[in-house]
Amino acid sequence: MKIAVLPGDGIGPEIVDEAVRVLKVLDLPLEMEFAAVGGAAYEASGHPLPAATLKLAQDADAVLFGAVGDWKYDKLDRPLRPEQAILGLRKELGLFANFRPAVCYPELVHASSLKPELVAGLDILIIRELTGDIYFGQPRGRRTAVDGHFPGSEEAFDTMRYSRPEIERIAHVAFQAARKRGKRVTSVDKANVLETFQFWKDVMIEVGAQYPDVELDHMYVDNAAMQLVKAPKRFDVVVTGNMFGDILSDAAAMLTGSIGMLPSASLDKNNKGLYEPSHGSAPDIAGKGIANPLATILSAAMMLKFSLNQPEAATRIESAVAAVLAQGLRTPDIWSEGTQKVGTREMGDAVVAAI
Amino acid sequence: MKIAVLPGDGIGPEIVDEAVRVLKVLDLPLEMEFAAVGGAAYEASGHPLPAATLKLAQDADAVLFGAVGDWKYDKLDRPLRPEQAILGLRKELGLFANFRPAVCYPELVHASSLKPELVAGLDILIIRELTGDIYFGQPRGRRTAVDGHFPGSEEAFDTMRYSRPEIERIAHVAFQAARKRGKRVTSVDKANVLETFQFWKDVMIEVGAQYPDVELDHMYVDNAAMQLVKAPKRFDVVVTGNMFGDILSDAAAMLTGSIGMLPSASLDKNNKGLYEPSHGSAPDIAGKGIANPLATILSAAMMLKFSLNQPEAATRIESAVAAVLAQGLRTPDIWSEGTQKVGTREMGDAVVAAI
Numbered sequence A, B: 001m002k003i004a005v006l007p008g009d010g011i012g013p014e015i016v017d018e019a020v021r022v023l024k025v026l027d028l029p030l031e032m033e034f035a036a037v038g039g040a041a042y043e044a045s046g047h048p049l050p051a052a053t054l055k056l057a058q059d060a061d062a063v064l065f066g067a068v069g070d071w072k073y074d075k076l077d078r079p080l081r082p083e084q085a086i087l088g089l090r091k092e093l094g095l096f097a098n099f100r101p102a103v104c105y106p107e108l109v110h111a112s113s114l115k116p117e118l119v120a121g122l123d124i125l126i127i128r129e130l131t132g133d134i135y136f137g138q139p140r141g142r143r144t145a146v147d148g149h150f151p152g153s154e155e156a157f158d159t160m161r162y163s164r165p166e167i168e169r170i171a172h173v174a175f176q177a178a179r180k181r182g183k184r185v186t187s188v189d190k191a192n193v194l195e196t197f198q199f200w201k202d203v204m205i206e207v208g209a210q211y212p213d214v215e216l217d218h219m220y221v222d223n224a225a226m227q228l229v230k231a232p233k234r235f236d237v238v239v240t241g242n243m244f245g246d247i248l249s250d251a252a253a254m255l256t257g258s259i260g261m262l263p264s265a266s267l268d269k270n271n272k273g274l275y276e277p278s279h280g281s282a283p284d285i286a287g288k289g290i291a292n293p294l295a296t297i298l299s300a301a302m303m304l305k306f307s308l309n310q311p312e313a314a315t316r317i318e319s320a321v322a323a324v325l326a327q328g329l330r331t332p333d334i335w336s337e338g339t340q341k342v343g344t345r346e347m348g349d350a351v352v353a354a355i
Ligand SMILES: CC(C)[C@H](C(=O)O)[C@@H](O)C(=O)O
Pocket: A083, A086, A087, A246, B192, B193, B222
C-alpha cells in the first residue's frame, strides 16, 4: 500500500513525523513516500502544488497531509499561495466528501468553551461537500458592473453552483454514514435565499426517500450556527455544501475543546482519500516541539480504516491514543491542572509505546 | 415623526404591541401607522410585502418590525414566502448597513452556553452588509450545466458580487462605529478562496487608511467562527458581507445567552432605518403570551437614537429595561432560579412603569 506523505508548513512536519512513526510500528506493508506541499513547495520549486507532488498523490492509495499556510505568503499572488495546494489536491483527486467528526473527548470536557454538560458525550459528524459550490464555480473575477446598485463601478464576483449528481453523491455518503451511527441527517441549506440551496434541499429530500430508516431534517445555515453553539448534541450527521461546511465544521471542532485531537478525511468516489488534522499550520508554534500530534495520528487511523481496509490497525491506534490520554499525558493545547504536560515527540513516543 | 409599524407573524404582533405601548408612554410626537407584512400579509392580500405596506415604509421616518415566517408557508413559491418581505424591504429601502450588537447582560451571564468568564462583559458589534452579496446577485436560477464536474446535468446557481462603492460605504460605517467604541475593526472575509472577498479585503484596507486612529485586522470566516466560540471578547466591531454576516451574527447573538434581548437596526445612507429584534418569529410559542418583548423594546430605543434623533428618550427606555432586569423580572427564555417569571404583557407593563 502506497501512501503519499505531504507534511507542508508550520507544525505540519513535526506532527506528520509522529504519525509516520506510529504507522511504522504497526508493521504493515506500507510504502511511504514524502513530497513538499504548500509554502515549503513554493520555496523549493516555485509552486505550492508541484507536478511531482500531485503525481505522487495521484499514484498513491492514500495521502497523509500535515497542514499548509503561513502569514509570510499572504502577499503572493493567489495561485501561488499555500492554500492553493489543498484546493488543487481536492479538485484533481476528486475528493468530494469531507468527513469532519466533532467529538468531545471525556478527558477534555473542561477544555471546551461551552459548559461541560453541553459537550460531555458530544459526537457529531459533519459531512462537507468539498469539490463544488462557490469554491470552484466559474465564472469568477473582477469586471465593471453593468447592473446592480452601482453600474459602471469596479466589482468582483464568484459563482455558487451545484449540479444534481454532485448533490446526490454527497447525499448518499451522508445517509450511509448515518446508517452506521444515530440514523439522523440534518441537511444545512439557505433555501430561503439561494437558488443553489433550494435545489440542494430538493435533491436531499429525493435521495432521502431511498433511506426510509434514516430521519432527515433541514436547517437554515444561520439557525444551524445557533444550534451548534446552543445545543450541539442535538445533531448526529450534518451534511452541507463546501462554503457552509467550512464555517460550521470549524466552529463545531473548536467548541469540542478537542480541536488538537480531531482528524479529518476527504474521500473520492472509490474511498481513496486525503487525511489531515482539523486544525491548521499554527506557524506561531512551529518548530517548538509543543504541537499536538494526536489529530494527525488519528487521521492516520482514519486512513487505515477508510482507504486501506485495515480496521484492526486503525483500532490499535485509537486505543493507544485513548490509553495515553488516560495516563494523563497532554500537550500544552489540552493541558489542565493535574495532568502531565508533554511535547510533540514525547506524545508520539507514548502512542508508539502504547501500541 | 412617522413610524411604520409592521408586526408580522408568530410572536411578532405580541412583542411589537409592547414596544408600541412603551413608545406611547414617552409622550413624543410620534405618528404610528400599522400594516401587515410576511405571512400575515400573504393571508390578507396574497403577497408578503403588499404595495401599500412598502409605500407606508417608504414614506415613514423609520420602520418598527416584528418578525416574519412560519413553517406553514414553506411550501409556497419562494416569491410568496414571508422572508421575501424582509428581503424586499431591505432592497427597496436601501438598508445596506445592519447593526447587530452581541451583548451579554450581566444578569444573563449564566444563560449563555459559553462559560461565564468567556461572556461576562461581552460587548461586540457586528456590522453586516445587507443589500449586496449572494443575497441579491444576478444571474441566479436553474439551468443545464455546460461545464463543471457533470456537464449536461441539471444545476442551480447564484452569483456572489460586491462593487467598490458597496464595500466602501459599509467600511465607512464600520470605522465610524468603531471610533465611538473600542477603535478596532475586524473585517471578516474568505480572501483565500473568493475573488469577491479578496476585493472586499483590498477595499477595506484602502478605506482603513483614512482612519489611522482605528486598528484594522482581517480574519477568514472559518477562523472568525472559531474565535467567536472560543474567545468572543477579542472582538470590538466586526464587519462582513451579507452571507457571512447572517451566519456569524446569529451565532454571536445566541452565545450571549441574551438573544431574547438583542435589538438590531438596518440603516440606509441617511440613517433612516428598520428596527427589529435579533430573534425570529418563534411560531411554536406564538399567542401564548410568553415571548420576551425586550429585544423589540430595545429596537424601539435604537430607532429613537439612530433615526429619530431622540437620544434622551432612547436612554429612558434602556434604563427602564435595566431596571426591570434588576428587579428580577424574567420571561421564560431568560428565567433562572431565584428570579420572577413573567409573561410578555407583564414585562411590557414593568418597562412602562419604570419609565
Ligand atoms: C485553507 C482553506 C482554503 C481551506 C478551505 O477553506 O477549505 C481550509 O479552511 C479548510 O477548511 O480546509
